[in-house]
Amino acid sequence: MELSVMLEYQNLDNALMRLENELRQSQAAKEYTANKNVLNNAQEQVLKQNRDAGEMTSQMEALIAEYETIEKELKEAESAVPDVDSSMGADFFIRNVQKLIARLKVLASEISKMSSKIVELNQNYTATMTAGKEAKKKLTQCRDAYEAEKSKFMPQATELQQKLQELEKGCSEEFLTVYKRLKKIKKLPVIVPLNGYNCGGCFMEVAGDLIVKLSSQPFVECPSCGRILYKD
Numbered sequence: 001m002e003l004s005v006m007l008e009y010q011n012l013d014n015a016l017m018r019l020e021n022e023l024r025q026s027q028a029a030k031e032y033t034a035n036k037n038v039l040n041n042a043q044e045q046v047l048k049q050n051r052d053a054g055e056m057t058s059q060m061e062a063l064i065a066e067y068e069t070i071e072k073e074l075k076e077a078e079s080a081v082p083d084v085d086s087s088m089g090a091d092f093f094i095r096n097v098q099k100l101i102a103r104l105k106v107l108a109s110e111i112s113k114m115s116s117k118i119v120e121l122n123q124n125y126t127a128t129m130t131a132g133k134e135a136k137k138k139l140t141q142c143r144d145a146y147e148a149e150k151s152k153f154m155p156q157a158t159e160l161q162q163k164l165q166e167l168e169k170g171c172s173e174e175f176l177t178v179y180k181r182l183k184k185i186k187k188l189p190v191i192v193p194l195n196g197y198n199c200g201g202c203f204m205e206v207a208g209d210l211i212v213k214l215s216s217q218p219f220v221e222c223p224s225c226g227r228i229l230y231k232d
């Protein structure tokens with residue numbers, strides 16, 4: 001592939017990125033993105049709160065079930081009092097009843113704490129739902145302005161995208177893979193000239209054998225930063 005094709009590709013791609021950036025920086029896009037983030041955040045919160053509510057409900061059910069079981073055990077123990085005649089039996093009876101009462105107290109306190117947590121969660125849930133609804137309303141309101149702004153950029157962006165697709169037909173698979181990988185990690189500009197013996201992107205010295213390769217192939221990758229290097 002030709003060096004000129006590579007550079008043309010980068011030029012057009014830069015122009016497209018500038019255009020996309022200009023749209024992102026517009027007031028309409030900023031407002032739209034901000035509201036979208038609030039809405040996404042609220043939706044995530046609702047999911048989390050639903051999960052928490054499910055967990056708390058089953059914990060509460062378990063606590064209540066245990067409370068009822070112990071309460072029943074206590075009643076049974078108490079009804080067995082007349083049968084106790086030895087002092088050892090009485091000791092055992094008292095210890096057992098005390099143990100059951102102590103456990104009931106702990107459970108009652110846990111149930112009360114869990115109940116407060118559930119009330120708090122319900123309040124948070126209501127607040128999140130309100131925030132979410134508000135964000136959704138705002139998002140709908142600013143969508144039209146954003147779409148209008150976007151449509152101003154679209155003709156030029158589409159034209160650039162088409163030209164890039166056309167150019168890709170003349171590019172090697174290797175070049176496109178390296179280019180797209182570097183672009184994704186924002187190593188920009190992706191294609192840089194060799195500056196004497198140094199990489200024009202990271203300024204590290206490039207080994208002589210790589211420079212020799214540049215006379216027989218259109219580009220080499222900088223061993224330090226990975227950028228696409230060409231001879232000016």
Ligand SMILES: [Zn+2]
Nearest residue numbers: 199202222225
């Ligand atoms: Zn480099």
